[in-house]
Amino acid sequence: MSDIQLSVQGLWKTFHPGLFEADVEALKGLSFEVGRGEIFGFLGPNGAGKTTTIKAICEIIRPDAGTINVCGHPHTAPAAKRKLGFMSESPYVYRHLSGREYLRFCGELLGLPPAGMEARIAGVLDEVGMASRADRGLGTYSKGMQQRIGLAQALLGDPELLILDEPMSGLDPLGRRDVRDIILARAAAGATVFFSSHIIPDVEALCDRVAIVVDGRLRAIGTVDELLARDPVSFELTFTGAALDGLATPLEASHERSDATWVRVATPHRDALLAELGGRGARLLSLNPVRISLEDLLVEHSAEPTT
């Protein structure tokens, strides 16, 4: 990738929660890069360090070590901040403002030109489907509505890099589809999108690349296809003409249907099983590799003991 929009190098962070509590090592040398125009998914189990990474990128916390570059600038530079749109994990909003007043405030902070401000606010309100509710107090919004305003705020500055921490959580199916559409539209318009999520179908549908982080370390990074294109973990086969009883090969699962017998066998035992069945005179009907899903991969990484 020649054009890196987000670069995180060697990020370390230990929290010191208090006198009588143990330190928490949240990030342990995390590094990755996101190229221009990519939609990048950031995955990992609860407590993996996703939010911590995002907070470090947005300068809400200071990493103990490591460098972060945003759109070619150090992440603390105002130039970087102007190109960044950030939406937090839960929507944190002022209860004393209406949606529109909140966006005006954000527009001022971004230094948007006053002339086009109202039009721009109307634009993002429309984009997140909140135009008709913009003049109600944020305190009266539902969580999903607050989240939409949080997204509107992130889009307001027309950012080159969108950083979204679990943008789909808490949304109804329609809201999730809206957010997906917004991410796709912004990416099509040239923005880079970096988002964390636990919703695998969204990640599979949207992301050019994903990173899996576990316990503060990068476990895997690549396109979804790359990550899943490994040897199949097991095979499913169906056959007739032989009984299951007394097979020496260990099976993962089996089921005797009325027309045929179905079994699943781990890849290392596949050939032994085929030989054994052949010896019993079975007739093979099908043999299919079982590929790992992104969800399996995530579960596999999350479950692995870490040192």
Place this chain on the structure above:
Amino acid sequence: MRAIRAIAANTFREAIRDRILYLFVGFALAMVVSTKLFGMLTVGDEAKIVKDIGLASIQFFSMLIAVMMSMLLVSREVDSRTVFIILAKPVRRWQFLVGKYLGLVAIVTANLVFITVVLAVMVLAYTGQWDPMLFFAAAMTLLEMLVLAAFAILFAVLTRPILGSLMTLAVFVVGHTSAELWLLTRQLPGSLTRGLVAVVYHLIPNLERFNFRTEVVHGLPVAPAAVGWAVIYAVAFAAVALVLADLRFRSRDLR
């Protein structure tokens, strides 16, 4: 600087949309209006007593507003994490603090002007005389509030709100008494008490410097130099408190 202005304006708006502010303003008004009662109950020049108690009430409630609103609005912004969105925008942390500070100063000023006008109108009603010096005394109280609000912000970023409020109140109380203590103990031969008082006297702003009530109430002349020094003193202490607040806040992780 637009960011600072926006944060100040938002802070001001948050306060004027908060019931608590009206509670304080209401008490202050009630206090100022009821000075008439004190005037009637006490022997002596009624107008002077109204002015004296009125100005003292103004000072006390301005202090409450400065301390409580600073604590409330700074810690609310940090605790409810609305500050995340601000810091992810092209806004420096010191700009956030200065914006908050200026918003709070605006709140205190608005309240001060309002109550002082009420007091001046009351005095006008009793005496038939418009006393512009009341506004001078209020302006000096504002200087005091500049210092207290800065300390409140410092304590708000250093500690939890309740402790921070108590610490700011302590600055108010000590700030009004340390000069007298200092005078008293200065005569003593070198002792631990004397050393302690000396330290407190020099660390905590001497808030009596902003007290021109006697002069205003009794129509005595005011020394311009004293006013000049009060201004410099206020700006210096407020600046130091804000710089210390920034030093702490700058390196702080928000959660």
